Structures are given as structure tokens and as C-alpha cells.
Amino acid sequence: xxxxxxxxxxxxxxxxxxxxxxxxxxxxxxxxxxxxxxxxxxxxxxxxxxxxxxxxxxxxxxxxxxxxxxxxxxxxxxxxxxxxxxxxxxxxxxxxxxxxxxxxxxxxxxxxxxxxxxxxxxxxxxxxxxxxxxxxxxxxxxxxxxxxxxxxxxxxxxxxxxxxxxxxxxxxxxxxxxxxxxxxxxxxxxxxxxxxxxxxxxxxxxxxxxxxxxxxxxxxxxxxxxxxxxxxxxxxxxxxxxxxxxxxxxxxxxxxxxxxxxxxxxxxxxxxxxxxxxxxxxxxxxxxxxxxxxxxxxxxxxxxxxxxxxxxxxxxxxxxxxxxxxxxxxxxxxxxxxxxxxxxxxxxxxxxxxxxxxxxx
Ligand SMILES: NC(=O)c1ccc[n+]([C@@H]2O[C@H](COP(=O)([O-])OP(=O)(O)OC[C@H]3O[C@@H](n4cnc5c(N)ncnc54)[C@H](O)[C@@H]3O)[C@@H](O)[C@H]2O)c1
Ligand SMILES: [Zn+2]
Ligand SMILES: [Zn+2]
Numbered sequence: 001x002x003x004x005x006x007x008x009x010x011x012x013x014x015x016x017x018x019x020x021x022x023x024x025x026x027x028x029x030x031x032x033x034x035x036x037x038x039x040x041x042x043x044x045x046x047x048x049x050x051x052x053x054x055x056x057x058x059x060x061x062x063x064x065x066x067x068x069x070x071x072x073x074x075x076x077x078x079x080x081x082x083x084x085x086x087x088x089x090x091x092x093x094x095x096x097x098x099x100x101x102x103x104x105x106x107x108x109x110x111x112x113x114x115x116x117x118x119x120x121x122x123x124x125x126x127x128x129x130x131x132x133x134x135x136x137x138x139x140x141x142x143x144x145x146x147x148x149x150x151x152x153x154x155x156x157x158x159x160x161x162x163x164x165x166x167x168x169x170x171x172x173x174x175x176x177x178x179x180x181x182x183x184x185x186x187x188x189x190x191x192x193x194x195x196x197x198x199x200x201x202x203x204x205x206x207x208x209x210x211x212x213x214x215x216x217x218x219x220x221x222x223x224x225x226x227x228x229x230x231x232x233x234x235x236x237x238x239x240x241x242x243x244x245x246x247x248x249x250x251x252x253x254x255x256x257x258x259x260x261x262x263x264x265x266x267x268x269x270x271x272x273x274x275x276x277x278x279x280x281x282x283x284x285x286x287x288x289x290x291x292x293x294x295x296x297x298x299x300x301x302x303x304x305x306x307x308x309x310x311x312x313x314x315x316x317x318x319x320x321x322x323x324x325x326x327x328x329x330x331x332x333x334x335x336x337x338x339x340x341x342x343x344x345x346x347x348x349x350x351x352x353x354x355x356x357x358x359x360x361x
Pocket of ligand 3 (some may be wrong): 163
């Protein structure tokens with residue numbers, strides 16, 4: 001029997017989100033219904049609400065979640081009812097050209113549930129990043145459920161489902177930061193601070209945090225930043241060069257998603273360094289760079305979707321680091337809120353008051 005539960009939707013561009021009844025079908029072949037226990041508020045949810053991702057309104061928001069599998073459809077063997085899982089938006093297909101080349105973290109044909117969750121009048125919802133987890137129960141592809149140890153706090157480990165994984169992986173997987181490297185991270189929200197924490201775990205020795213908000217910079221220090229720069233008061237590129245012997249950083253992670261911060265990242269890296277764009281731009285944004293600089297500086301300009309992660313490999317590893325006290329996921333949880341508080345959480349995010357507001361159910 002389909003179930004009717006409460007969920008948070010964005011009905012139209014820019015309008016406040018609404019808590020409404022959502023119909024969740026029984027899981028079909030290859031699908032699972034998950035009882036959501038926690039879901040973090042990521043900036044990408046706000047991008048959806050603002051129409052910055054696509055126009056497929058209404059969206060069922062939320063995508064940074066953990067919960068317990070309630071039921072599975074035919075043919076599902078990897079997870080079973082009762083399993084504690086983190087939801088992922090990279091259920092790899094195993095067959096596309098990326099998977100065939102042995103690079104499943106680039107999978108071009110990831111799985112989502114085939115059936116749609118709907119409003120009570122039958123209107124189909126577009127789940128954010130193929131998940132939709134500001135809801136009591138959600139329907140996903142079984143491959144979107146990554147089983148992890150059940151005794152971890154859902155509010156903390158659920159953040160691995162998007163922003164924290166994206167930031168950690170942007171530094172470690174995409175940027176390849178390692179022992180003795182220098183890294184600068186521009187934008188110290190949940191994603192940027194996870195990049196800083198990742199660089200710390202990986203052994204980077206110069207870790208420069210850049211933001212325009214001093215509260216965020218204070219937080220970045222606690223995640224392992226060795227230096228901070230407030231971009232409102234200082235010349236970001238000059239300061240990063242000063243802090244790196246006059247050269248620039250080996251890796252610069254852009255975790256804002258704006259042309260001006262991307263340009264800072266481009267000019268603040270060392271020769272043969274790597275720029276990683278993990279912030280999500282809007283379709284209208286443009287950058288203009290002198291081609292001779294792109295050529296002359298060598299190195300790599302990369303983008304990082306989801307930190308180039310492989311959920312089955314990376315989520316359990318990060319849960320282990322968390323439980324060993326080497327990766328402080330709790331510090332990302334700024335507040336625990338209810339399903340009715342998502343709009344207020346967007347305001348707090350925009351005012352810079354939180355790293356992550358986490359809906360707990
Ligand atoms: N690539 C991915 O897979 C992925 C995954 C999750 C989120 N994201 C994106 O990453 C970005 C960051 O997400 P978040 O949840 O951390 O957002 P957030 O709003 O919590 O953090 C953004 C930070 O950038 C800072 N900032 C704004 N303008 C700045 C400037 N000019 N210079 C320096 N800092 C500036 C803000 O003060 C804030 O601390 C967003 O664009 C989001 O959509 C990408
Ligand atoms: Zn694939
Ligand atoms: Zn996200």
C-alpha cells in the first residue's frame with residue numbers, strides 16, 4: 001500500500017518551502033523505502049528552491065540523509081529491512097563507459113528510483129539529487145542506500161551523504177592533497193570545512209581557510225586550518241602567496257560557486273597546482289581567463305562532483321575515522337530542527353549562522 005507522509009517541497013521558483021502530504025509508493029524492483037532519521041540542509045537545496053539547478057518544480061528537497069530501510073522491492077539483495085544506511089546520490093550502474101573503464105566514481109548513469117513520489121493530487125515530485133529526504137519516508141533505488149555501523153549518530157553521519165563527502169573528497173580525491181602539501185579552501189561552509197578536515201587527515205601542513213565571515217573562519221581553525229584570510233579585508237591571492245613562500249598553494253578548493261572566487265582560486269595556486277571547483281555555479285555565471293595563464297601555469301583545473309566519491313568505499317571509511325575521533329562530524333551539526341523549520345534554516349544559512357542545520361525525525 002502506498003503511504004502518505006509529511007515532506008518538504010519547493011513548489012515554484014523562489015517561493016517559501018511547504019510541508020505537505022506526499023504519497024510514497026511501495027518499493028518496486030530494485031527500490032527501497034527508507035525511514036528517514038536525519039537530513040542536513042545543504043546549500044544545493046537552496047539552489048533548487050531558487051531555480052538554479054533546473055526548472056523541474058515541484059521539488060522534494062533534502063538529500064543529506066541517514067535512516068533505516070523499511071522495505072525493499074524485488075531483486076534487492078545488498079540491503080534489507082532494518083539496515084541503518086546513509087543515502088547517496090551515486091548509485092553506480094556498473095555498465096556505463098566510466099564504470100567500464102574502472103572509474104565508477106564518475107558513473108554517468110547512476111540509479112534513482114523509477115517510480116515517483118507524488119502530491120496527493122498525483123503531481124509528480126522531482127526529488128533533489130534523486131533522493132528527496134526532508135520527509136518521513138523516502139523512496140530510492142536500493143543502490144542509493146549505503147549500509148554503515150548502526151550505532152553512529154544519524155544526524156552526524158548523514159552529512160556524509162552530500163556536503164561533507166563532497167568537501168572531503170574535493171580535497172583528498174579530486175585535489176589529491178597529501179602529506180606536506182599546501183591547500184587553500186575558499187568558502188568555509190559545510191563543504192569547505194570538510195575539505196579542510198580532509199586535508200588535515202591527509203597530512204597537509206599548510207591549510208589556508210578563506211571566507212568573508214569571521215565566524216566561519218573561527219570554525220575553520222577548529223577543523224584544522226593553519227591560517228585564515230577574510231576576503232572582505234584582505235587581497236586573497238596576495239595573502240595565499242605570502243603564506244606559501246610567495247608561490248601559491250598546491251591545491252585550491254573553491255567551495256562557494258562564484259566567478260570571483262573561482263578567479264581567486266585560479267591565481268592563488270602554485271605552478272603545476274590544482275584548482276578544484278566544488279561550489280555549484282548558476283547557469284548564467286561566466287569567467288574570463290587569459291589563455292596564456294591557463295597554459296603557462298600548467299597543472300589542472302578540475303571540478304568535483306560529490307568529491308569523486310565511491311559511497312561503498314568512502315562512507316564506511318569516514319564513519320570509521322569519525323568513530324576513532326579523527327574526523328569530527330559532530331562539529332558540522334550546528335542545530336537539530338524539525339521538518340517545519342527548513343525555510344528558517346535557509347535564512348540562517350544565508351546569514352552565515354550555521355554550518356549545518358539537520359532535520360531529525
Ligand atoms: N560539488 C558537489 O558535489 C557539491 C555538494 C554539496 C554542495 N555543493 C556546493 O558547495 C557550495 C558550498 O555549499 P555549503 O553547503 O558549504 O554552503 P554554505 O552556504 O554553508 O557555505 C558557503 C560559504 O561561502 C562563504 N562565502 C560567500 N561568499 C564568499 C566569498 N566571496 N569569498 C569567500 N567565501 C565566501 C560564506 O560565508 C559561507 O561560509 C554550494 O555552492 C553548494 O551548492 C557542491
Ligand atoms: Zn556507470
Ligand atoms: Zn548537497
